Amino acid sequence: MDSRWATTELAWTTFPESGWEEVSGYDDYMSPIRTYQVCNVRQPNQNNWLRTDFIPRRGVLRVYVELKFSVRDCASIPNIPGSCKETFNLFYYESEGDTATDSSPQWRENPYVKVDTIAPDESFSLLEAGRINTKVRSFGPLSKAGFYLAFQDLGACMSLISVRVFFKKCSTTIANFAVFPETATGAEATSLVIAPGACVTNAMEVSVPLKLYCNGDGEWMVPVGSCTCVAGFEPSTDGIQCQVLRLQRGAISRADFPTSAFVGN
Template identity: 95%
Template sequence: MDSRWATTELAWTTFPESGWEEVSGYDDSMSPIRTYQVCNVRQPNQNNWLRTDYVPRKGVLRVYVELKFSVRDCASIPNIPGSCKETFNLFYYESEGDVATDSSPLWKENPYVKVDTIAPDESFSLLEAGRINTKVRSFGPLSKAGFYLAFQDLGACMSLISVRVFFKKCSTTIANFAVFPETATGAEATSLVIAPGACVANAMEVSVPLKLYCNGDGEWMVPVGSCTCVAGYEPAGENTQCQACIPGTFKSKFGEGTCAPCPANSRTSSRGANICPCLNGFYRADSDPPDSSCTTIPLAPRNVISSVNETSLSLEWDEPMDTGGRGDLVYNVVCKKCLRDLSPCTRCDDNVDIAPRRLGMRQRKVVVRNLQAHTRYSFEVQAVNGVSGKNPSSPNYSTVNITTNQAAPSAVPTVHLMRSTADTLSLSWLPPEKPNGVILDYEIKYQERVKALTSPRVTLNV
C-alpha cells in the first residue's frame, strides 16, 4: 500500500467524525496527493483514530511502514491548553479478512497493537512552511491473512501526508553458479532466513548444503555450498551461467576451468564437447587422460643386425624413425623356423630361449639360444606402443633371415640287416633325426663276434 499514488479519495475510517479529515495536499515535490490532517488542539481530551483499508499480508512475516508527516509547534499556537501534543501513536490490527466496521474492533489499544509513539524531528510555526518528517517503523511477526494500520491523535496539530507499507526482501540472485529465489526477511529485524539454492543449467553441486541466508535488511549473507560447471561447459557472466564449449574446443572435467582447443590429432564439431575424438589413424590408450593428444603406432625398427654363433644368435636394432608420438615404446621379437621346401615358416617352439624376453622389451638387443644347427630362421622385430592394440593391423616390424652353422649329426636311429651270405652283408638305415647339416657319408664299424677279443675293428666309409 502506498497512499502517494491515490488519485481518488482514500476514504479511510475515522473515529470520531470530528477528528481526522481527508484533504488534498502536496508532497515535498509539489505533486498533488491525498492527506489526512487533524488540529483540535484547543479542545482537551482528544482521542482521534484513523484506520487504513485492509492490507493483505501475502506471506510476509514482518512489515515496514514509512510515514511522511508535518507537526505544528505547540509553542507557536497562542492560547491553547497544556494538552497540546506534538506526537501521535501508530497501531496495527491483524485479521483473517476485511471485517472491520465503524465500531469494530474497539477504538483502543488492545485489540489494536501499539507499534510506537511517533515524534517529529522538526516541527513548524505559523510563519514557516510545513517541515515534512519521514519515519519508518516495523512490526511482526504477522500470522493472519492481513492487517489494518491505525493512527491515534491525542491533541496534535498535524498532517499525515503519506503512508507507505512495504516489506524487505532479498531479490533473486545467482552466486557460485547457484540460483537463490526471492526471499522475504524474517519475523524479527535480526532474523536470518534460509533460502535453498539450485544449480544453474549445466552446473552440478560440489558442496552441500546449498543455501544462502537473507538478513533482516534484505541483504544476502555469505553463501553456503556451491555449484560448478559440468564437463563441456565453462563459466560465463561473472560466474552466473555455464556456457557450452564452441566447436573445436572442449573441457574434460567439471570445475571452473575454461574450454581449451582440441589436442593434437583430434577434432570436435559439436558444442559442449567434453572430449575431442581422435582423427582417423590416431588413438588414445585406455590409460591416457581425455585431454591428452592422440597418437599413432610406431614405424618399424631400423638397421637390424644379426650375428650367428653356431646355434646362438644376437640381434640389435635402432629405434624407429617415428615412435608415434609416445614415450612408451617397447619391442617384441618373434622367432619363426623355416623348412627348406616352400611351406610357410612356423613359430619356434618353447625350447628356443630369447633373452631378456620375447615381448615388451625396452632394450634394443636380444640373445637367442637353443636353435637347431643348419636351420633357416626368420626373426621379426616389432615396434609397439600404448595404442598398438587400438590399431586393427599388425605392428610394424623389420625382418632378418639367418641360417645356423652346421654341427655333428645325431646318431642313426636303427640299422637293419637286409640279407647276408657267407662273405657279404646288406644293411639299411634311416638318416639321423637331426642331420645338423648336409650328410656327406656314413661310417660303418664292425668286428667278428667270435673273435671279439683278438680280431681288430674294421671301419668302412660308405
C-alpha cells in the same frame, strides 16, 4: 500500499467524526495528494482515531511503514491548554479478512497493537512553511491474512501527508553456480532466512547443502555449498553460468561446414 498514488478519496475510517479530516494537498513536486489532518488543540481530552483500509499480508512476516507528516509547534499556538501534543501513536490490527466496521474493532489500544509513539524531528510555527518529517517503523511477526494500520491523535495539530507500506526481500541471485530464489526477510529485523539453492544448467553439486542466508536488511550473506560445471562446460566470463568449452565450440563451428570450405586456410 502507498497513499501518495491515490487518485480518489482514501475514505479511511475515522472516529469520532470531529477528529481526523481528509483534505487535498500537494507533494514536493506539486502533484495532488490526499492527506489527513487534525487540529483540535483547544479542546482537552482528545482521542481521535484514523484507520486505513485492509492491507493484505501477501505471505510476508514483517512489514515496514514509512510516514511523512508535519506537526505544529504547541508553543506557537496562543491560548491553548496544557494538553497540546506534538506526537501521535501508530498501531496495527491483524485480521483474517476485511471485517472491520465503524465500531469494530473498538477504538482503544486493546485489541490494537501499538508500534510506537511517533515524534517529529522538526515542528513548525504559524509563520513557517510546514516541515515534513519522515519516519520508518516496522512490526512483526505477522500471521493472519492481512492487517489495518491505525493512527491515534491525543491533541496535536498535524497533517499525515502520506503512508507507504512495504517489505524487504533478497532478490534472486546466483552464487557459486547455484541459483537462489527471491526471499522475503524474516519476522524480526535480526532474522536470517535460509533460501535453498539449485545448480545452474550444466552444473552439478560438489558440496551440500546449497543454501544462502537472507538477512533483515534484504541482503544475501555468505553462501553454503557450491556447484561446478560438468565435463565439456566451463564458467562464463561473468561467472554465473556454464558454457561449452572454447575448444569444443571451435570444433563444433568447423563441423558446421564441409571440409572443402577450409582448404587453403
